[in-house]
Amino acid sequence: MTSKTDVTSETVETDAGPARITWHPAKNARLVLAVSHGAGGGIEARDLRALAAELPGHGVTVALVEQPWRVAGKKLAPAPKTLDVGWRGIWPALAGAGLPVISGGRSAGARVACRTATELGAHAVLALSFPLHPPGKPEKSRAGELLGAGVPTLVVQGGNDPFGKPEEFPGGTYELIEVPYGDHGFAVPKRADIGQDRALEIITAGVAGWASSLA
Numbered sequence: 001m002t003s004k005t006d007v008t009s010e011t012v013e014t015d016a017g018p019a020r021i022t023w024h025p026a027k028n029a030r031l032v033l034a035v036s037h038g039a040g041g042g043i044e045a046r047d048l049r050a051l052a053a054e055l056p057g058h059g060v061t062v063a064l065v066e067q068p069w070r071v072a073g074k075k076l077a078p079a080p081k082t083l084d085v086g087w088r089g090i091w092p093a094l095a096g097a098g099l100p101v102i103s104g105g106r107s108a109g110a111r112v113a114c115r116t117a118t119e120l121g122a123h124a125v126l127a128l129s130f131p132l133h134p135p136g137k138p139e140k141s142r143a144g145e146l147l148g149a150g151v152p153t154l155v156v157q158g159g160n161d162p163f164g165k166p167e168e169f170p171g172g173t174y175e176l177i178e179v180p181y182g183d184h185g186f187a188v189p190k191r192a193d194i195g196q197d198r199a200l201e202i203i204t205a206g207v208a209g210w211a212s213s214l215a
Contacts, residue, residue: 014089016082017068021093024064026056031102031211033126034094036065036087038107039077045106046196047128047156047186047203054204060102060211063094067109077108080115087112091120100124102211107131107163107184110155111145118150124214125153126207127174129184132164147172154210156203158182177206 009022021034022043033055037043043064052062067086069078077083087103094101103113104126113125133140146153146169153174157166159181166178179199181192188199 010093011071012090012093014068014086016078016086016089018071019068019086019090020066020071021090022052022064022066024052024056024062026059026061029056029059029061029097029099031060031123031214032063032094032097032099033060033102033104033207033211034063034065034090035104035106035126035128036067036109036112037070037105038109038129040075041106041185042066042070045185046200047106050200050204051207055208055211058208058212060208061097061099065090065094065105065109080108080111083108083112084116087116088120095121100214102126102214104128111142114145114149114153117153122151124151124211125149126210127153127155128203129158129161129186130155130164131184132168135162138164138168143170146174149174152214154207156206158184158186175210177202177210179203 012019055062100123102124103117103122105113106128110127110130117125155176158179161184163184179186179202181188
């Protein structure tokens with residue numbers, strides 16, 4: 001676990017405006033996990049906080065990335081192409097330590113990671129709550145982005161995610177971890193067989209195990 005005194009933030013200029021990286025460093029790090037937020041939230045998301053707290057203890061430095069629109073205080077994300085521009089702009093800072101970088105994100109951030117992985121030379125992709133389709137519109141599938149990532153990919157998906165339940169995902173070479181009962185933010189209802197802490201443990205343990213398996 002990273003202590004608060006180890007956490008640092010830096011602003012990175014991109015063609016979409018200033019972005020921000022909050023570093024949660026690991027001692028003797030062997031990988032960097034860079035993860036960004038979704039289209040309606042920030043790096044305070046429960047899954048991103050949990051990964052930042054847990055993964056450094058497994059030799060993985062976690063970089064929480066805030067896209068320029070969030071740094072600017074806007075409430076709505078721009079078009080996907082603009083999100084890609086922001087992600088490209090922060091990549092040199094993420095790769096600056098010379099370590100392999102796992103490109104990741106939740107929801108819209110997961111789509112960005114998939115779309116740009118091959119181009120940027122990502123070591124792998126972590127897709128948290130991948131929005132397979134808009135709620136109630138399974139015909140508008142975004143599976144092509146996921147299947148086209150071109151690098152080892154892990155999807156972590158809530159069992160009750162309205163943007164795509166695990167059983168809706170197409171076959172492919174990616175791995176998928178289901179968080180039972182979880183919604184798009186991995187919240188679980190009180191009536192569920194597992195509590196919120198256990199849901200987050202499934203995420204962090206699953207990601208840690210997958211990261212350790214990457215060559």
